[in-house]
């Protein structure tokens with residue numbers, strides 16, 4: 125049966141709409157349902173001089189592969205007209221509404237996955253909606269207390285114990301319970317979603333030199349090592365904690381199915397240095413498939429034809445693979 129993938133372009137003033145129009149120039153083996161403002165997409169396509177035909181989404185019609193130059197549209201209207209590159213907090217509610225529609229359709233089983241374009245987290249907060257990221261938003265909507273952010277590029281998967289929180293809160297947020305929940309979700313999804321029989325997970329320390337035996341921080345001794353030992357007793361294959369500054373070398377990477385990092389800017393700069401533009405962000409532990417781009421809104425590139433759609437292709441292709449693997 126043909127799969128149906130929901131796509132949210134994200135911030136209307138950013139490059140999300142451009143990326144959606146770029147990927148619509150080819151045919152797809154799945155139905156692509158874009159949750160967005162039709163006028164936004166048509167205006168941006170005109171600006172980019174790219175052909176685009178929108179067909180209204182009909183949930184009762186069987187899903188059909190998407191033809192080149194077309195998109196299926198689940199309409200959600202902007203609050204105010206959008207000027208590429210210019211943020212307008214009045215459209216914050218529009219952005220979150222597109223996420224809600226896509227999320228609901230995934231929870232109900234109407235869609236087989238959701239692929240998200242970049243949102244501007246600050247703008248959504250300016251609009252009066254507390255929002256730290258799609259990962260946390262979808263977890264909340266799906267009633268999931270624990271999900272895991274993992275980014276992947278050729279030869280490297282990086283998962284995070286904590287996501288969008290200030291650095292000052294990181295140490296307290298890494299409890300034995302959180303670390304164990306994240307590791308179990310990562311291990312389970314590497315097996316079930318990625319077909320790795322016995323995943324080998326390499327784990328970073330929190331402190332420089334993984335704490336240097338307690339001389340540079342005690343979190344490894346008090347939290348990380350006991351948590352990992354208990355997980356090993358459950359049969360999870362873990363190496364570490366290793367110092368984060370030396371873990372990303374071929375000797376370890378060639379053996380690792382994923383590197384578990386403790387906070388956002390411990391793991392993601394390395395991942396993006398290796399594969400910015402061709403990486404995918406995957407939320408593990410949700411009751412549905414969600415993938416995303418590895419970059420942000422790049423406001424200055426909106427409407428210019430200079431946005432690289434590489435990561436967006438990667439996100440859609442990964443979502444299709446994961447949806448097909450579910451059968």
Ligand SMILES: NC(=O)C1=CN([C@@H]2O[C@H](COP(=O)(O)OP(=O)(O)OC[C@H]3O[C@@H](n4cnc5c(N)ncnc54)[C@H](O)[C@@H]3O)[C@@H](O)[C@H]2O)C=CC1
Pocket residue numbers: 134139241242243244245246258416417418419420421422423424425430431432433
């Ligand atoms: N998945 C999401 O929703 C994400 C959203 N963001 C949001 O994006 C906003 C801007 O964040 P920044 O840190 O400036 O990151 P950014 O990724 O938007 O831009 C960083 C640099 O990379 C370039 N760039 C980004 N994507 C590109 C593409 N596809 N093709 C060519 N060049 C590209 C930009 O022009 C800029 O020079 C923030 O509000 C942040 O919250 C950031 C990361 C992920």
Ligand SMILES: NCC(=O)COP(=O)(O)O
Pocket residue numbers: 256257258259260392405416
């Ligand atoms: N740096 C990754 C990022 O910010 C993406 O977060 P999310 O919006 O996918 O939760």
